[in-house]
Amino acid sequence: MKPPLLLLHGALGSAAQLQPLAERLAADFDVYPLSFGGHGGQPLDAARFTMTHFAAEVSYFLAERGLDHVHVFGYSMGGYAAILSAATDPGRIRSITTLGTKFDWSPETAAEELRMLDKEKMQAKIPQFVEQLSRTHAPTEWHAVVDATTAMMRELGEQPVLNELNLAQLSIPVQVLVGEQDRTAGVEASRQFAAYLPEATFEVLPNTPHPLERVDLAALALRIREFAGANG
Template structure:
């Protein structure tokens, strides 16, 4: 069966993708991984960066002797997938992104970082803090969050996906977003679609940003349809 790699989002882990992985297992050999510092993996000495996470993926491909792979990337995972394909175009055959934020500036980064204050999260949404603590143990979820905020601020000043870089990505890409996503706009998703040479744009109705609130049955259907074309 063809290989398909699933990449998780910021503050996520491979475990968040297990339900989707199970749905797709009948049609693909499905792979997933934890980015550095996520899902219990050791916190790296280097700061969190998209480039670091792309190296995690490349290392995984090499370790599993995967010369080329198709990728589904949720949120930050989609950004990592596109950046990896730009740096190593021979290793990625096609990409499907969901809820990936493309509009990065100092202003948008500042808005995102406001929601990534561990002390406030612990106080105001303790249930979410408990989820993060369990997801990233034995690592400190608060440190994971602080490093994620730092990464977003860096991305706000130096975005990696621009009109120029996206225009060089020749592989088939589908960018998708939920119509009720309050973190990623249809406008920025359409912007990416317009600058990718071989792209499709999809809007999931009644869909918010959190992966836990996505209709996985519908997502499975769309992923199978998109990646199934490669075998035709």
């Protein structure tokens, strides 16, 4: 029987974002992709579009399916939700691998991220990405997802829900991966937050930026497979 593996997408993404990775891991795991509320066609409720609620969705998803000792891979925002879920509802998650997860939230770092979520500039400068967002989140309007993400990031900047104290209490293995060229998560910030985790490993992936489509998926799948195998 294959161990279960939950895949969690990043901001503005959906479960479909992780399908190529899922295909590489399907021979070794029972893979469960999850689209958070408001993403990938899921109904958007602005009051529930928060990191705290996304973490609760992870717990509910696992409980509803009776899944225990689950390995989790979270890309970017998905990694944050995974760790928060494990910290607030311990027992179901066996190990977590994160990639490109931004742990360092403050009003200043949030402001940097929010500059990239200007809807008018997005339409003018990256219309193909806007069209992709429209397809990914239909029937929800793409700009509603951007607005909700903006509010979520602003809230995280004002009140980060992961900190040195609760990370230090997390007693499961966590593999923190960050790209050498990832300016969103940041190598040194990722290293600092990994140091708060009692059972963390930390690795910088060479020549790797933040976008998942530019990550070497074969190498990523290998790291997930080996880490889960070592912590089964």
